[in-house]
Amino acid sequence: MSNPTAAMLVIGDEILSGRTRDANMHHLAGRLTEVGIDLKEVRVVSDDAAAITAAAEALSGAFDHVFTSGGIGPTHDDITADCIAAAFGASIDVRDDARAVLQAHYDRQGLEMNAARLRMARIPDGAALIDNPVSAAPGFTLGNVHVMAGVPRIFEAMVASVLPTLTGGAPVISHSVEVHRGEGDIAGPLKELAEKHSELSFGSYPFQRDGRYGANVVVRGTDPEAVVAAARALEALFAE
């Protein structure tokens, strides 16, 4: 049986403008690999309702899970919740359970609930809340879409809340072999080895260091013994 598939949807003008460097993609990719969910695609779109809704619809239809990052704060450019509701044809309004979570948080902090903060209690009908242990404002799961905050510390906490609720597959094991030859020398023998082991995937990632060419050849698969055996075969093939 093959592993469940996933896509990520990053919402953020600040990443597309080059102002901020995204950190959440790398975090999510690593965590999904650990639990045996295959991340197949990432899309980064701008803070534009039509773009967010269209991407959410496309990814939600194509993959088992979609994880979104960004656009669920209290400011006018935070429109992700409304877009995901629209993608599923769900209605959305301030929900009592989310409001109660926020009210308790602001009471503890001695802050006023106002219209902007109340915006963060807008949750689509039928969605399940995702706990936010950092700043209370919840994420949510609607259908197969998990909507999370963009601030890395909060995103990571929400991923940690969501992943245990999902059924993963066999974790993918990888083994990396550093080869001190140019990819042009490696490619032929590597292709033959890859054809012999079609149950494994072989990737070659070139580097140049101190004027010499080399590559990290990575073997991936769900059977640890097969991965290690192929890595040994690689080492023997390209021993210096």
Place this chain on the structure above:
Amino acid sequence: MSNPTAAMLVIGDEILSGRTRDANMHHLAGRLTEVGIDLKEVRVVSDDAAAITAAAEALSGAFDHVFTSGGIGPTHDDITADCIAAAFGASIDVRDDARAVLQAHYDRQGLEMNAARLRMARIPDGAALIDNPVSAAPGFTLGNVHVMAGVPRIFEAMVASVLPTLTGGAPVISHSVEVHRGEGDIAGPLKELAEKHSELSFGSYPFQRDGRYGANVVVRGTDPEAVVAAARALEALFAE
């Protein structure tokens, strides 16, 4: 007149598996902003021919320019050139101009041309070569798609070769104001200011530092005076 639009297509299992952290997106985003081309979407897809071809077709149809990163080396998992050719219905084979560039490079290095290295001279019919000052193997431009290497040093060199050939728009100026209040306090007044200045875009990027909430509010626009005036208005609005 609005600026030309662009999308980026990153090809790479190594990024989706969490093994490698992408650096090219952040680089391209910054360079495009400088020359006045608006990066509207980024997609990261796996080393899968159907996924690469479908994404290239969709992005090429929706945006003025598409920049791809990765999958043009000599190994069996390097399939980007063939996929882009397929997306445009162009034929592809070893081309004499690309082969000459590679042959000269390998002659200088004292390396043999072999079948794997010759793969890097596969260039679609009608494409223009993109210079690779680092390791010779060229990228190419076919239609509105610019195909470049994934190794960051080579990607950056190719971007530097391509950008001067494109017509940009007005560079987007941004001005950031650090506000030491929670986003929940900022959101209302910020929305009013944004509505008054519809020619500018306002983004709010929250942070938490030493237990205090704050946000960087960023004003962006193509008119430097309007951007600075709005930033001053922001400072006055949220003076402590």
